[in-house]
Amino acid sequence: MKIKVNENFGNLKPNYLFSETAQKARKYRAEHPDQKVISLGIGDVTQPLAPVVIEAMQKAVLEMGVKETFRGYAPEYGYDFIREAIAGYYVNKLNIAVKANEVFVGDGAKSDLGNIVDILGDNRILIPDPVYPVYMDSNIMSGRSVTLLPATAENNFLPTPPDDDIPSVVYLCSPNNPTGAVYDYDKLKKWVDYAKKTGSLIIFDSAYESYIREDLPHSIFAIEGARDCAIEINSLSKMAGFTGTRMGYTVIPETLTSGEFNLNKMWARRQATKFNGVPYVVQRAGEAVFTERGLKECKDLVDYYLENAKLIAELLEKKGVWFTGGVNSPYIWLKCPDGFDSWSFFDYLLEKAQIIGTPGVGFGANGEGYFRLTSFGSRENTLEAVARLDKLL
């Protein structure tokens, strides 16, 4: 063909991280079939959906098989029952004023984070390094120039605003993937102050807010003034184990504007044009998550993972290994001991302890010399992995 394609795709880096770790793991397992390899590298949940969610889905499935209760196309931004449930969660559980018409239900944070570029123009983009790849890649696909915000041990992997006056689109994720670092109120306020001063937009990824157990902000909108400069994107994936069920939501204040354009209305138009809603059975599943029973059952799920994280964190503390995360996050981001670089440490852990983790350098240059462990495995595997690390380190 002779048509023009989007040549920005040529600027994408090949995405080898997880396929490379998987390949090395496969090779090791094939060469050592008698050994039990434990993965602390997985970014996916392992516990099943909560009982209240299963019950809601069963009921919804039955409805879909009967003419009188069958549901066709959903309302564009989600059924009222789920938009109100989410707004209610903000108001009643997070003490933050959010209206149902500011909540746009989608099929997960990855989609909304990827598609939000559709409503934005060509701005300077600020993205932390290390980072979750979708922020970067979606902007490269759009031909945007990205400026990296260094996350380092010096700033506890919590990048601070630059000292300039450039209206920017800033991606923040807190609690962070991959580092598990969490912004406190003061640090987050500095970002909101920067955004207000410069006329910038903060795109806040709050996918792990349900892992917070200390007094830290669960939402960008916990900061005064954020309604004028921020969009929040959250997901039920890690909160409720919906990685294979797919539901998330984007909150855009109805008064969020730039020039004559209202971003709430723009996102509404984008979704009404290019999206046709979340499945009915999944919206009912999501509704169940936000009931009192659902929040309790999902909190139990999250607590399970947090207990795993605590076991790993305690071991690292005992060994004097520097790390962030592990407390308000399912991720532990550790400095490789003894001067190992990320991939050498990966190999070392795999060969000497049969544990798989994720090399920090795979998330960005500032990840070199660091390593991510996750707490999503089973308690048994986590305990065994911790015992192995105790011997090895």
Add this chain to the structure above:
Amino acid sequence: MKIKVNENFGNLKPNYLFSETAQKARKYRAEHPDQKVISLGIGDVTQPLAPVVIEAMQKAVLEMGVKETFRGYAPEYGYDFIREAIAGYYVNKLNIAVKANEVFVGDGAKSDLGNIVDILGDNRILIPDPVYPVYMDSNIMSGRSVTLLPATAENNFLPTPPDDDIPSVVYLCSPNNPTGAVYDYDKLKKWVDYAKKTGSLIIFDSAYESYIREDLPHSIFAIEGARDCAIEINSLSKMAGFTGTRMGYTVIPETLTSGEFNLNKMWARRQATKFNGVPYVVQRAGEAVFTERGLKECKDLVDYYLENAKLIAELLEKKGVWFTGGVNSPYIWLKCPDGFDSWSFFDYLLEKAQIIGTPGVGFGANGEGYFRLTSFGSRENTLEAVARLDKLL
């Protein structure tokens, strides 16, 4: 804020069609509460999901509640079981060679049609008028210039290729929404020949292929040479009643290239970056559709709607009203009798027969003087509507 937004959104036309018909319907119902208003305007299915689909979803929901069978993140382009089922449908039911790695499972044609612009550059866009809005709006959002292909009574609402040599991106939908017109092999070959001659790309929307009952092409890939110049996007919405369940698929031949870029690989990268898969329970639902029992049960669903269409079509023939569709499509596209324009005919049908349809002009300028009726209602309502039209026309 001072950030730049995508100002192309300012070029979108306000999308009033369905909200305006809904508003008029609401007003009429409020003013005539004793009258039964029947909608033949709805583009949504009304029959429940097939029993085999419900059974598959029930089983999958139960699996999601048990640790040993719980599913997290799906493989990026769909589970093998569904990609193979779809490829098998092409090979065994449509006699068209398609490989599983050419099938990308998504959450519906609207999303894929909306997002395919991500991999394309700035080309001349050819879109029929009248048309399904997403082709137009997604391109306007991308700042593309659209050239309209006139669909008229003269060409039986089947636009033909222009007489030029410009590499273009062409959107074709057959069987068509809103007109119900269907390309035969000869006419479709002319488009493939044009695409090959000019180096153009055909984006073929085959969402209604399961409604074809005569000897007409079910897929662009039924035409020799189309693998070098076409992408096909299909959906289970109208085939299996999945409007509220959400599954579709995009077929991109693994050898489809433009310059150095391979479009199959580009779409794979786009989806791997900005999408996180279809829910497990929905993929199992889709798998059930493509079993022998599923295809039979879904064919019964489609036949039910086609029988409704036939009743409407027979009445219009009896009255000497010109129309397309109604035979291999759930849509009937009629010329408004007695010189009515689209909206006047809408008002006339509503006030005199308490029937709601959709004014053709809402789909484009070439729809003026035309009107769309759909067959998705119940048999009872369709019979009653036909009786009312018999009296009125």
